[in-house]
Amino acid sequence: MVLCDVPRPRNANATRQAILEAARARFCAESYDDVGMRDVARDVGVDAALISRYFGSKEDLFVAVLDSCKNGRDLMDGDRADFGARLAREIVYGEAAACTPDDGSGRMRGLLILLRSIGSSKAMDVVQHTSNTRFFEPLTQWIGGADAPVRARLAAGLIMGMAISRELSDGFSNLDEAQKAALAGRMADALQGLVDG
Amino acid sequence: MVLCDVPRPRNANATRQAILEAARARFCAESYDDVGMRDVARDVGVDAALISRYFGSKEDLFVAVLDSCKNGRDLMDGDRADFGARLAREIVYGEAAACTPDDGSGRMRGLLILLRSIGSSKAMDVVQHTSNTRFFEPLTQWIGGADAPVRARLAAGLIMGMAISRELSDGFSNLDEAQKAALAGRMADALQGLVDG
DNA sequence: TGGCCTTGTCATCAGGCGTTGACAAGCGGC
């Protein structure tokens, strides 16, 4: 996970950015409590004290990481008629789970980070607030129409639940390819039904 | 949360049971990482060292708590035609969230404890194993028929996701009563559809 | 070349954790 082993040139902006990306990868793979400042610092090849200086506290770093992720609205980018199929594919086939330390292009990355740290009391406030403003509310707006809040809650629940189910079952490893396809199909239909009303 | 403040009579079985119940309440309300041995000990009115002696390690205590909960199969008790409505009501109206330190009669308690500690690396092995043997597999068996694994995954995902959605939204506090009823109704239909095939 | 601000390191702190082994107190049997 070490991103750079030659002496880092003295460049505050680049270093700050490297810390942010390393932290994003860590928070994507581990819960808030399991991510240590020293871990992130080691990934970048820097002393942990520097993170404190650049970002303040660990919670501030967490917020900065969430802000650096693409907005939850991006989940709704693309053809509306494909929403269900798109999301189902990303979750069932794990395209959402890939979490390389790149520019944060994964559309679901922010949501995955939030899901990872659910249950951590220290991150609870941030997680709760961010999931509402970045995920629930945009989804509700985008769905629109009568019962939008209700349908959005259900869609969000299904998305989050299947993401967790994926974690708990090691990527649906107990399902063969045909079953995975069936799972993605059923999930897509359910989601699309909620979007279309 | 202190269950007893008069000097506890010297009774190993009763003390062990009291520790188990206090731990169950704690693990139901907080994640594995957030529950401290000293917290549980204080609830019972006992020294933390005693827990180590009676249960071994913290992980052993966690396993003992999960074993003490009603089996996940109990979720499927009752009229099969009511499964969706029953589960939806318990989640939307929070009957599942009540977690008093009683005999562990809540049917969803075991599942709630597992959900609380998702994301904790220390508890991951236990959570993964228990959720499969106590929740996924019984549900798959109970659903039965063609595509049972697929439908069970979807049902489980919806149940878990809505339980988490409930947490993140403070008990669906942004929904009025009519919307909650609509949510429960839609969720019930979706679940029942998965059960019936 | 010398001064100085920036960038990064190091040692350290206070606090929390789970766990351990030595000790105190209750209590039944001889």
Add this chain to the structure above:
DNA sequence: GCCGCTTGTCAACGCCTGATGACAAGGCCA
């Protein structure tokens, strides 16, 4: 009454965490 086992307490250990302030070194400017 005293022994010995059980039940519970206490102090401490080693480890890890996030955070802090003093210090070293790079690099620009005069």
